[in-house]
Amino acid sequence: MEVETMVNNVFSNPVEMKLSFAYLTIRDRMPTILTKVIDTIHRNKNTFFEEYGEEGIEAEKNAIGLLSKLRNELQTDKPVVELKDDLKDSEAWNQYLQRQQKLQGDQECVSWFSSPWLYVECYMYRRIHEALLLNPPISEYDVFNEGKTQSFFDSQQAVMDLCTYLEGIRKNAKELFQNQLFEHFSTLLQVSLWGNKCDLSISAGEDNSQKSSPIESLSSLHPFILVDDTNAVWATLTSARRQEKLGKTKVDRVDIVLDNAGFELVTDLVFADFLVSSGLVRQIHFHGKSLPWFVSDVTANDLQWIVRQAMAANHRWLSKCGVQWQTYLKQGVWRYHDHPFWTQPHEFCDMASDAPDLYASLQEADLVLFKGDLNYRKLTGDRDWEHVVDFNTALRGFGPAPLCSLRTLKANVQVGLQPGQAEKLTSRDPSWMTNGKYAVIQFHNPTPED
Numbered sequence: 001m002e003v004e005t006m007v008n009n010v011f012s013n014p015v016e017m018k019l020s021f022a023y024l025t026i027r028d029r030m031p032t033i034l035t036k037v038i039d040t041i042h043r044n045k046n047t048f049f050e051e052y053g054e055e056g057i058e059a060e061k062n063a064i065g066l067l068s069k070l071r072n073e074l075q076t077d078k079p080v081v082e083l084k085d086d087l088k089d090s091e092a093w094n095q096y097l098q099r100q101q102k103l104q105g106d107q108e109c110v111s112w113f114s115s116p117w118l119y120v121e122c123y124m125y126r127r128i129h130e131a132l133l134l135n136p137p138i139s140e141y142d143v144f145n146e147g148k149t150q151s152f153f154d155s156q157q158a159v160m161d162l163c164t165y166l167e168g169i170r171k172n173a174k175e176l177f178q179n180q181l182f183e184h185f186s187t188l189l190q191v192s193l194w195g196n197k198c199d200l201s202i203s204a205g206e207d208n209s210q211k212s213s214p215i216e217s218l219s220s221l222h223p224f225i226l227v228d229d230t231n232a233v234w235a236t237l238t239s240a241r242r243q244e245k246l247g248k249t250k251v252d253r254v255d256i257v258l259d260n261a262g263f264e265l266v267t268d269l270v271f272a273d274f275l276v277s278s279g280l281v282r283q284i285h286f287h288g289k290s291l292p293w294f295v296s297d298v299t300a301n302d303l304q305w306i307v308r309q310a311m312a313a314n315h316r317w318l319s320k321c322g323v324q325w326q327t328y329l330k331q332g333v334w335r336y337h338d339h340p341f342w343t344q345p346h347e348f349c350d351m352a353s354d355a356p357d358l359y360a361s362l363q364e365a366d367l368v369l370f371k372g373d374l375n376y377r378k379l380t381g382d383r384d385w386e387h388v389v390d391f392n393t394a395l396r397g398f399g400p401a402p403l404c405s406l407r408t409l410k411a412n413v414q415v416g417l418q419p420g421q422a423e424k425l426t427s428r429d430p431s432w433m434t435n436g437k438y439a440v441i442q443f444h445n446p447t448p449e450d
């Protein structure tokens with residue numbers, strides 16, 4: 001297969017195509033997610049009535065009608081159609097459809113099973129949002145909210161353990177030697193990495209929360225990290241700090257492109273808190289989604305909700321964390337942004353031309369952390385790369401700043417492995433790329449020649 005073939009593009013062998021993870025996702029997992037969305041809206045009928053009266057009931061009925069139609073289009077492999085709402089990204093989505101049509105040629109229509117997986121999967125979430133947008137007064141309703149909040153509650157013990165660990169570091173922060181600081185950095189980086197196991201898209205909305213102690217499980221998880229560039233990430237952070245000491249004006253800023261709400265978000269906030277409170281980093285910029293996305297992804301509401309929950313918790317260190325996080329947000333030490341580009345199907349190598357403002361903003365960072373599987377698929381263009389191809393090649397010019405992907409593997413793309421590593425994994429565990437058991441901490445520092 002050619003190096004640059006899209007993962008979900010038509011396979012030469014139909015049997016191979018029908019067994020592919022992409023195919024099974026579109027055939028089984030996506031309709032299941034749609035059915036759950038419909039069910040959630042239906043279950044909330046009374047709430048809509050209480051809030052908006054008959055108009056709420058009418059909107060619920062219409063939204064369900066649109067979503068059932070969407071599910072039918074998907075299951076019968078109908079053409080992908082233009083968006084009809086007037087959100088500011090609709091035009092870009094419709095242009096992307098034209099672009100896709102050109103790529104596929106005139107003979108083949110852009111349909112659910114004949115187009116790249118990355119595109120149709122993103123498109124489904126945008127169409128779910130459209131079904132609500134077209135139905136005021138329930139346009140702002142987040143159909144995934146219940147699952148996201150539940151996954152936070154289901155991980156309570158793990159959340160409290162983590163905040164207690166952070167408090168232990170804070171208490172002794174002044175006396176920490178550089179090597180101890182590195183140990184804590186590496187621990188919390190791994191906690192944030194494995195937090196990515198807990199997304200609700202891979203489980204089609206079923207409970208996938210953190211039950212075991214996040215710190216204690218790290219040593220048994222360590223052998224499953226296939227690429228570990230922790231040292232390079234550390235060197236990037238500490239050399240930026242040295243530059244500042246030398247009087248350079250570089251801003252110490254780390255950007256975190258967030259993935260899932262619930263437990264994963266807590267791991268990211270704890271890591272961000274550590275980076276700031278240890279004095280390693282001055283400012284953190286978080287990037288989230290401007291609409292409900294891939295079941296569990298973070299929106300502005302999710303972030304505010306989790307900070308409020310933490311503040312109100314009946315646990316000393318969790319509530320202390322909540323107060324600290326609120327303060328960081330108020331002071332602008334932490335900032336939250338949600339650019340529409342994150343909820344479009346584009347590969348990141350297109351960011352400089354398709355979202356130049358976002359690209360320019362990421363260029364201000366000393367380090368950008370990309371959480372999760374979907375971000376990895378977009379970093380690498382979701383292509384069928386040879387596993388030994390280096391990360392830089394797969395990024396195809398994307399490199400606004402030094403960057404690192406923290407990802408558990410849930411889709412069949414992985415680059416930057418050692419020769420023979422993938423073959424060994426395949427013989428031991430054939431579904432290693434999609435079962436969420438493995439992970440990477442994969443770093444790239446762009447140079448002017450890239």
Ligand SMILES: O=P(O)(O)OC[C@H]1O[C@](O)(CO)[C@@H](O)[C@@H]1O
Pocket residue numbers: 025121196199200201202259260294371372373374375377408410411
């Ligand atoms: O939350 P994450 O880590 O991006 O995972 C979401 C993943 O779930 C999937 O739906 C699993 O197939 C992928 O499309 C996507 O990459």
Ligand SMILES: [Mn+2]
Pocket residue numbers: 199201259260294296297372374
């Ligand atoms: Mn996600």
